[in-house]
Amino acid sequence: MNLKIYYFSGTGNSLAVSRKLEELLIEKGEIVHISNFENENSVEVDVDVVGFVFPVYFATIPDVVKAFIEKLYFKTNPYIFAIVTCNGVPSHSLFTLNKCLNAKGKSLSSGFVVDMPGNALTTPDEIIKERLKNSKNKVEQIAEYVNNRRTKELEGENNIKRHIESFVVSTVAKKLQFSPKKYSSTSECIGCGICEKVCPVQNIKMVDKKPQWENNCTACLACFHWCPKKAVKINKLISKRDKYHHPEVSISDMCLRK
Ligand SMILES: Cc1cc2nc3c(=O)[nH]c(=O)nc-3n(C[C@H](O)[C@H](O)[C@H](O)COP(=O)(O)O)c2cc1C
Ligand code: SF4
Ligand code: SF4
Structure with missing residues (x-):
């Protein structure tokens, strides 16, 4: 087994993306929910290809994903990719994930955004249909990058305005x-x-x-x-x-x- 896709998902978008991608990858391995490691202090990574797939919350990465990354212990030097699923506003999520990986001496080789139906704000039905269809095409493109171990600039927007925005939104929303x-x-x-x-x-x-x-x-x-x-x-x-x-x-x- 040479591939691990670690995912987090509340309403299935990130799980569906993980599954579709795994079907298209040459490397075979497993898709694992990060909550399986809730009670572990350390998670060993010993494969050649590692992926993280999860939703954007409050314009950044979910706390639970951050906590998971902190537990990782890399035994190999893998090709690392990430996919965030979101309702059109990925903001700096992939850059923040990359920063968490940098603290482990690693970095993302590629990072992608897949627009999906929103599970917090409502998405109109016609846009739901369109996004579900487009997401399959996007995953095919992502598979091509991963299969060829190609590097790619992270998608999204990394600037101070976006960081302040997500900090304020998440602090207020979580509290209230x-x-x-x-x-x-x-x-x-x-x-x-x-x-x-x-x-x-x-x-x-x-x-x-x-x-x-x-x-x-x-x-x-x-x-x-x-x-x-x-x-x-x-x-x-x-x-x-x-x-x-x-x-x-x-x-x-x-x-x-x-
Ligand atoms: C609490 C919360 C906050 C969210 N914040 C954002 C956001 O800032 N930007 C965005 O584009 N989508 C946001 N979303 C929408 C999800 O990222 C999106 O629907 C995602 O695909 C859900 O993935 P899942 O089905 O795997 O849980 C948010 C969803 C939740 C539940
Ligand atoms: S919203 Fe909170 S309580 Fe409800 S399923 Fe998600 S983590 Fe659990
Ligand atoms: S809140 Fe809904 S899902 Fe939970 S126990 Fe009641 S009916 Fe079942």
């Missing part, structure tokens, strides 16, 4: 809109426990057949989008929107990581 106090279930809840199963950071515990949210939320919105009864309430903005998950990803796929 996505604070643990905001999460609750409505009377529609049937106690099925799907929200607990799909939460990638095990932040939900079922107590007397009702979900209880703890303080470790990474704002992935999996609990909201996968609830079969639309019984998860988070904040006004999210609660109003339609549910979404990637059409080729199922609940059981989301639970595979465990």
Whole structure:
């Protein structure tokens, strides 16, 4: 096995991209959810090709991805690529990931943005269709880079304005809109426990057949989008929107990581 794709995904976009890419790569290996390493202090990398695939949150990389990169211990000198999936505003995510890797003495050989349907702000139906279709073409292009170990400038925008913007947005949003106090279930809840199963950071515990949210939320919105009864309430903005998950990803796929 010579390839590892480490992914994080709340609603399946990043998982679908990882799978499609893996099909097209010459190197064979595995796709692994980074939450599998939640309780590890160190993660050894001993392959020749390593990929990171994850969503953009608040115009930067999710905290959970940052924490994962800090655990990596490189035994090889691999070709490293990354793909961020997002709703049109990747900002400096790939550059921030690269900085985290630089702290390990490594850097990205290539970094790509794949526009996907948004799971926080609503994306109109016609744009959802178009993005799902275009994403497949983009993944084919990415496969070509990875198969030929080609280097490429990171996609996105790395400037001070973008850094300030993501710092302000994420600080305010996490405190006010996505604070643990905001999460609750409505009377529609049937106690099925799907929200607990799909939460990638095990932040939900079922107590007397009702979900209880703890303080470790990474704002992935999996609990909201996968609830079969639309019984998860988070904040006004999210609660109003339609549910979404990637059409080729199922609940059981989301639970595979465990
Ligand atoms: C909390 C949160 C913040 C987000 N912030 C951004 C953002 O700043 N820019 C953007 O383009 N998309 C943003 N998105 C949209 C996701 O990055 C996008 O829908 C992604 O493809 C979801 O991937 P997943 O299905 O693998 O979880 C955000 C989503 C969430 C849940
Ligand atoms: S997924 Fe929805 S219905 Fe099922 S336990 Fe969670 S909140 Fe209740
Ligand atoms: S509690 Fe919900 S939004 Fe938070 S990490 Fe778990 S599934 Fe994602």
